[in-house]
Amino acid sequence: MAPAPVIELDPAAADEPSLEPLAFTDDELAAQALAAEPADVADDDAVSYWEVVAPRDLGLLPDWYMPSPSAGTRRLAGWRRHVVFAVTGSIVAINAVGLCITYGHVTLG
Helix, strand or coil, X not given: CCCCCCCCCCCCHHHCCCCCCCCCCHHHHHHHHHHCCCCCCCCXXXXXXXXXXXXXXXXXXXXXXXXXXXXXXXXXXXXXXXXXXXXXXXXXXXXXXXXXXXXXXXXXX
């Protein structure tokens, strides 16, 4: 296997930020990846990345994106429940026969 290419940086240019991207070819990047030591082991006193960056449990989605449902809501009963079933059933029936009600008007297709 060929040794990995060595990238040398100009120390004088290190003080000045550059907006120019470094031009690496795919072959150079692949050579560096293959030359890396696969058995690198973290030190015994190493800190986990997640302990440093995200020390708190964020859950699957943040609350502002998808808040948890309210535990205090009551179930619909009586005539309200029948209205919900009628509206939902009519939408399903209209779509089942091939009509479209996306924009509020019943149309074909």
